[in-house]
Amino acid sequence: MYYYALKMLIGDRAKYIGIIIGLTFASLLITQQSAIFAGVMSRTFSFLTDVALPDIWVVDPQVQYIDDIKPLQDTKVIRIRGVAGVAWAVPLYKGSLRARLDNGTFQTCITIGLDDETLIGGPPQMLSGSISDLRRNDGVIVDTVGAHGKLARSGPDGTRIPLKVGDTLELNDHRVFVVGICKITETFQANPVIYTTYSRATTFAPQERRLLSFVIAKAAAGEDPEVVCNRIREATGLMAYTPAKFKELTFYYYLKYTGMPINFLTAVALGFIVGITISGQTFYNFTLDNLRYFGTLKAMGTTNSTLLKMILLQALIVGAIGYGLGVGLASAWGALLSGRTQIAFYLPWQLLLITAAAVLIICLSAAALSIRKVMKLEPAVVFRS
Amino acid sequence: MPDPTHTPPAQQIAVSCKGVTKTFGTGAAAFQALRGVDLEVRTGELLMLVGPSGCGKTTLISTIAGVLRRDGGECSVFGHDYLSMTEQETTRFRGEHIGFVFQAFNLIPTLTAAENVSTPLVIKGMKRKPAVAEAREMLRKVGFDERMLESSPVDLSGGQQQRVAIARALVHQPDLIVCDEPTSALDSETGRKVMELMRGLALASNRALIVVTHDARIYEFADRIARMEDGRITGIETPQRPAASASEILTTLKP
Numbered sequence: 001m002y003y004y005a006l007k008m009l010i011g012d013r014a015k016y017i018g019i020i021i022g023l024t025f026a027s028l029l030i031t032q033q034s035a036i037f038a039g040v041m042s043r044t045f046s047f048l049t050d051v052a053l054p055d056i057w058v059v060d061p062q063v064q065y066i067d068d069i070k071p072l073q074d075t076k077v078i079r080i081r082g083v084a085g086v087a088w089a090v091p092l093y094k095g096s097l098r099a100r101l102d103n104g105t106f107q108t109c110i111t112i113g114l115d116d117e118t119l120i121g122g123p124p125q126m127l128s129g130s131i132s133d134l135r136r137n138d139g140v141i142v143d144t145v146g147a148h149g150k151l152a153r154s155g156p157d158g159t160r161i162p163l164k165v166g167d168t169l170e171l172n173d174h175r176v177f178v179v180g181i182c183k184i185t186e187t188f189q190a191n192p193v194i195y196t197t198y199s200r201a202t203t204f205a206p207q208e209r210r211l212l213s214f215v216i217a218k219a220a221a222g223e224d225p226e227v228v229c230n231r232i233r234e235a236t237g238l239m240a241y242t243p244a245k246f247k248e249l250t251f252y253y254y255l256k257y258t259g260m261p262i263n264f265l266t267a268v269a270l271g272f273i274v275g276i277t278i279s280g281q282t283f284y285n286f287t288l289d290n291l292r293y294f295g296t297l298k299a300m301g302t303t304n305s306t307l308l309k310m311i312l313l314q315a316l317i318v319g320a321i322g323y324g325l326g327v328g329l330a331s332a333w334g335a336l337l338s339g340r341t342q343i344a345f346y347l348p349w350q351l352l353l354i355t356a357a358a359v360l361i362i363c364l365s366a367a368a369l370s371i372r373k374v375m376k377l378e379p380a381v382v383f384r385s
Numbered sequence: 386m387p388d389p390t391h392t393p394p395a396q397q398i399a400v401s402c403k404g405v406t407k408t409f410g411t412g413a414a415a416f417q418a419l420r421g422v423d424l425e426v427r428t429g430e431l432l433m434l435v436g437p438s439g440c441g442k443t444t445l446i447s448t449i450a451g452v453l454r455r456d457g458g459e460c461s462v463f464g465h466d467y468l469s470m471t472e473q474e475t476t477r478f479r480g481e482h483i484g485f486v487f488q489a490f491n492l493i494p495t496l497t498a499a500e501n502v503s504t505p506l507v508i509k510g511m512k513r514k515p516a517v518a519e520a521r522e523m524l525r526k527v528g529f530d531e532r533m534l535e536s537s538p539v540d541l542s543g544g545q546q547q548r549v550a551i552a553r554a555l556v557h558q559p560d561l562i563v564c565d566e567p568t569s570a571l572d573s574e575t576g577r578k579v580m581e582l583m584r585g586l587a588l589a590s591n592r593a594l595i596v597v598t599h600d601a602r603i604y605e606f607a608d609r610i611a612r613m614e615d616g617r618i619t620g621i622e623t624p625q626r627p628a629a630s631a632s633e634i635l636t637t638l639k640p
Binding site for chain 2: 007
């Protein structure tokens with residue numbers, strides 16, 4: 001009977017396509033919006049992802065997330081180096097400085113100041129130049145997205161000329177030289193990122209009493225970073241996090257204190273509602289149109305459980321097709337735009353499962369109404385003309 | 386064509402109803418469709434149920450076919466009483482023992498003629514391919530050629546659709562066939578051919594046919610005619626004998 005159930009479904013072309021379109025749209029919207037949300041959220045802690053070497057981040061106890069900078073005294077670095085189990089600890093500056101462009105406009109840049117001696121905390125991938133070039137006078141490394149985008153120069157004909165090694169920039173009234181171009185994980189703010197040394201960054205930065213953003217440290221071999229973090233907290237009164245904990249703190253801050261989850265959830269809910277409405281109603285109409293035939297099958301001896309399975313099969317088949325098409329389109333969209341734009345698109349397998357569950361719920365809800373109608377159908381209906 | 390030499394074969398009781406009642410609705414809106422129906426149908430017999438609209442004909446065959454539960458009285462079909470069966474048992478019994486022919490044919494439009502005819506066999510548990518093969522055989526018996534076997538019902542004429550419906554009612558060899566107004570959607574000549582087919586192919590010594598009809602033109606095909614009025618059988622009569630052999634009927638039906 002299941003083959004006939006599928007023929008009944010596919011034979012009604014208009015409704016079949018209508019149901020598939022509804023489910024595809026729902027699946028596409030749910031996957032795409034979730035993937036953008038996941039992409040945006042992963043960018044909130046992209047700096048933590050890029051600075052892979054340390055396994056301990058020490059910050060002011062009031063810090064709520066990675067970009068919530070509350071500067072520390074420079075002496076804290078020495079204090080942390082003295083805590084048992086710390087292999088090394090270095091300062092790290094992170095702040096926003098203004099770069100003056102050749103056309104006279106200003107662009108805010110995220111500036112990272114690396115420990116002058118070790119240059120720990122540098123970009124994960126150099127495209128030209130090397131990190132050690134930062135030791136050259138007034139040297140800075142610029143991220144490639146910034147170099148090709150917001151920091152690019154304007155040619156005589158209006159074309160954008162990417163910033164390259166050897167070019168100069170004016171950073172907070174200080175002339176700096178580009179000594180390297182790097183590739184980093186895209187940032188949440190989408191501002192250009194400039195790497196330089198800690199001492200240079202703190203010279204460029206507006207003068208404040210304290211300028212040390214983070215102390216990044218490494219637990220000694222054989223030491224559990226979590227345990228070392230606790231020791232640092234007890235010894236210094238500062239907060240110390242492992243990268244995973246700091247990412248979690250940042251992630252939940254954005255989740256809790258920004259409107260992003262609501263916005264994305266609204267779009268996801270819209271996809272879900274559209275799916276339920278279009279597909280559910282069309283599927284229900286399909287069942288209503290076929291009620292006479294379900295009644296006929298019932299009269300001829302088809303049991304309710306077989307009819308139930310037939311309807312579920314119909315719902316699951318359109319669900320599977322709609323899910324596949326929707327996820328495929330969302331993936332293609334993501335793949336197409338990810339390389340060409342700065343769109344945040346991250347599609348882990350967990351999101352595919354979430355979309356599958358949502359589409360399954362849509363299908364089962366759509367089928368539930370139809371099943372109820374068919375189960376309650378009196379087979380005697382077949383004798384009504 | 387009437388056949389005065391026709392004699393019914395040895396008969397057993399196929400359907401036995403005594404004092405069957407059925408009421409729809411409750412309270413002031415209650416409507417008693419059957420008010421104590423007594424009826425007996427034997428194997429090898431084609432019984433027609435006739436009467437004005439709303440007299441209870443369809444309610445009675447629905448009750449006999451097991452698609453509607455009676456409220457009172459006794460009714461057995463080949464010795465089985467639906468009230469003593471669960472809903473699932475009743476459904477299975479219908480699938481095994483009863484064939485249906487509907488006024489509006491009720492052929493599934495997205496299936497081919499052969500697939501439509503195969504459905505009772507598939508419902509009984511037969512695999513699709515042998516079921517369709519058997520259905521094709523049955524369709525040939527009702528006069529379908531190879532080309533028409535794979536036609537969609539919507540591409541067939543009313544008479545052809547009713548032949549598919551008859552083939553579907555016969556293919557699983559049921560003991561009882563109930564037909565609701567089988568000729569009302571057909572013109573006079575096609576209606577006669579359909580009834581000739583019913584008598585020639587469907588009627589058998591171990592099978593009974595009950596035909597609900599308004600169509601006086603086909604009364605002659607009945608072995609007995611039960612007249613209904615206001616939910617009761619008001620009389621049973623025996624018309625002029627019809628019938629021709631199945632081979633004669635099929636000759637006239639060849640497209």
